[in-house]
Amino acid sequence: MTAQNRASLWRLLARGMWSSRLGVFGVVTTTLSAGLILAAFATELIGVDAGPYQGLVTYLLLPALFVFGLVLIPIGSYLVRAESLRRGESADAIKPIIVDLSQPSHRRFWGVVMLLSVINIAILFAVSYKGYHYTESTAFCGTLCHSVMEPEYTAYQRSPHARVACVECHIGPGAPWFVKSKLSGLRQVWAVTTGDFSRPIPTPVADLRPARDTCEQCHWPEAFHGNRPKVFREVAAEGDPKDALVTAVMLHVGGREAATGRYSGIHWHVSQQNLVEYRASDDKRLQIREVRVTDAAGKSTLFVKADMPPVPADAPWRTMDCVDCHNRPSHVYESPEAAVDRRILDGRIDAALPGVRDVVLQATTAVYASRDEAKQGIREAILGHYRRVHPELFAEKRLSLIAAADVAYQDIYAPNVYPALGIGWNTYPSHLGHANDKGCFRCHDDEHAAPSGEKIRQDCDLCHNILTEDERESALGDDLKNVLF
Ligand code: HEC
Ligand code: HEC
Ligand code: HEC
Ligand code: HEC
Numbered sequence: 001m002t003a004q005n006r007a008s009l010w011r012l013l014a015r016g017m018w019s020s021r022l023g024v025f026g027v028v029t030t031t032l033s034a035g036l037i038l039a040a041f042a043t044e045l046i047g048v049d050a051g052p053y054q055g056l057v058t059y060l061l062l063p064a065l066f067v068f069g070l071v072l073i074p075i076g077s078y079l080v081r082a083e084s085l086r087r088g089e090s091a092d093a094i095k096p097i098i099v100d101l102s103q104p105s106h107r108r109f110w111g112v113v114m115l116l117s118v119i120n121i122a123i124l125f126a127v128s129y130k131g132y133h134y135t136e137s138t139a140f141c142g143t144l145c146h147s148v149m150e151p152e153y154t155a156y157q158r159s160p161h162a163r164v165a166c167v168e169c170h171i172g173p174g175a176p177w178f179v180k181s182k183l184s185g186l187r188q189v190w191a192v193t194t195g196d197f198s199r200p201i202p203t204p205v206a207d208l209r210p211a212r213d214t215c216e217q218c219h220w221p222e223a224f225h226g227n228r229p230k231v232f233r234e235v236a237a238e239g240d241p242k243d244a245l246v247t248a249v250m251l252h253v254g255g256r257e258a259a260t261g262r263y264s265g266i267h268w269h270v271s272q273q274n275l276v277e278y279r280a281s282d283d284k285r286l287q288i289r290e291v292r293v294t295d296a297a298g299k300s301t302l303f304v305k306a307d308m309p310p311v312p313a314d315a316p317w318r319t320m321d322c323v324d325c326h327n328r329p330s331h332v333y334e335s336p337e338a339a340v341d342r343r344i345l346d347g348r349i350d351a352a353l354p355g356v357r358d359v360v361l362q363a364t365t366a367v368y369a370s371r372d373e374a375k376q377g378i379r380e381a382i383l384g385h386y387r388r389v390h391p392e393l394f395a396e397k398r399l400s401l402i403a404a405a406d407v408a409y410q411d412i413y414a415p416n417v418y419p420a421l422g423i424g425w426n427t428y429p430s431h432l433g434h435a436n437d438k439g440c441f442r443c444h445d446d447e448h449a450a451p452s453g454e455k456i457r458q459d460c461d462l463c464h465n466i467l468t469e470d471e472r473e474s475a476l477g478d479d480l481k482n483v484l485f
């Protein structure tokens, strides 16, 4: 009985695995993928970076194959058994499986099965853990769908949040958003594979998680306070480009006043003491028609700009949060003027080239069908201009000109404009302030009025005071020379 029993158990397993093609396929698939996964772990341990696709293969594709193989093995066994039964074949296969741990052969058999299961579970566990971190990583979000996410990833790398993972703002903590993001992630992978997505990606991102759950994990509105100077520098269009026009504003960033506990200033909108909600006539949220403020006592005031197009009946009230002003905390695109001025002020473009600001501005804001065309076109526009207009300079300043053309394409055009994705200059303007688009003036226009006649104010000293030269000196002193804008 012992011998027969041993034979039948092993045979059952062996038959299941080896006598059906499905079983063999399962064993080979699982073993191969396990081997490859372990090899990938090992290469990762010794620090080999095989690029973003390695993660996709190691943590998503191979584990899927591994599990697929594992599932095939019992299916194979089952089919063989069913087939034997159908043919009315040997009783061996039909016999119910009896587990008798008092028998050494059974103990050995189940020992082997347990050991293999433990190894499999360990591999699966390690892989899911790594896979979870991988799909949450910036490399996954930012570089996998390379061409699609390139603009956001490039802009992100130049931002103050370059070391904050994409998921910190786009997903945040908690299981429901995790599941939601994975589902929408699958949809996005499909959209990218089939090329079926909008160019440019539309903003505002309609289902972005409320900032309370994301930004406020790191930034604490209670902690904002006081004023903050900010310096803007521009190169004058005429005259010596080195003559920067300097504007310094003292921003009333505000927040909670320690003495009174009252909120004031710019961060008043996001205090716990009042609720600011609004409805817009358009889905870009630029034409804000109605603004409702509810104070701590529960009193509501409705401000309306009557000459705006009506709000669609089903438009929900949106609670104002960080992103209504900081819509570009991480994906920071420059305006063409700011981009050009900065490179001139940084000294990367030779300020001694006559009229260089306008020449570079024109070359970089012309419309090109592709990046290759832009690279060529910008170079020709800049070199061509000086060859024509300043032939005496052309030979002498040749190196400066070539450098200027490189900077114009590489640093000014390329990080901001992506013709293939429909992103041009100012596709994604920042709402902070009122220089790039209407920004604060979407509401602060002295035209949104409450029934009492009170209006949302546009007084120039509500949000900042513009520092005079003396005030600049005393507020910023020598530092002014070193402040970047
Ligand atoms: C500091 C927070 C933050 C981080 C970090 C961040 N994002 Fe964003 N992202 C935002 C906000 C806020 C918006 C919404 C902009 C809007 O609605 O106008 C956005 C918008 C986007 C958009 C829509 C297009 C656009 O430019 O508005 C994409 C795509 C995107 N993010 C991808 C990424 C990727 C990929 C990463 C990581 C490489 C990342 N984000 C990191 C805050 C962040
Ligand atoms: C994981 C933490 C984290 C999250 C989440 C986060 N930030 Fe930040 N943020 C930082 C850090 C750290 C800095 C300071 C970076 C520096 O000074 O270089 C910063 C800086 C800033 C600044 C100042 C930038 C400047 O130019 O001085 C703003 C504004 C800001 N964050 C807004 C936001 C908004 C809006 C969100 C949500 C969409 C957000 N942050 C989400 C960590 C975070
Ligand atoms: C009404 C518009 C508005 C809202 C809403 C808003 N901010 Fe700001 N925030 C500003 C402006 C304007 C500044 C100053 C601009 C600058 O420094 O460039 C600023 C400055 C900041 C800074 C830099 C502060 C400093 O003192 O250096 C951080 C960080 C910041 N905001 C985070 C947030 C977070 C987080 C939220 C949401 C809880 C938020 N903001 C909501 C307009 C807003
Ligand atoms: C969705 C509409 C809306 C937007 C956008 C908006 N605000 Fe306001 N803001 C209001 C309302 C409503 C009030 C209260 C009425 C008032 O004080 O005029 C207010 C009040 C203020 C106050 C006075 C707070 C106090 O009592 O001390 C400041 C400062 C301010 N906003 C700055 C800004 C800045 C800066 C921006 C742009 C970065 C901005 N706001 C964008 C609606 C808005």
Ligand code: HEC
Pocket (backbone or CB within 6 Å): 230, 232, 247, 249, 251, 432, 433, 434, 435, 440, 441, 444, 457, 458, 459, 460, 461, 462, 463, 464, 466
């Ligand atoms: C509702 C708030 C608010 C009001 C009202 C306001 N500003 Fe501003 N302004 C800002 C903010 C915020 C910035 C800083 C933007 C940034 O950080 O990039 C700014 C920046 C500026 C700058 C320097 C940047 C630039 O665009 O050159 C000037 C100049 C300026 N404001 C002038 C004015 C004048 C003049 C008025 C009165 C008509 C005014 N502002 C009213 C919020 C306001």
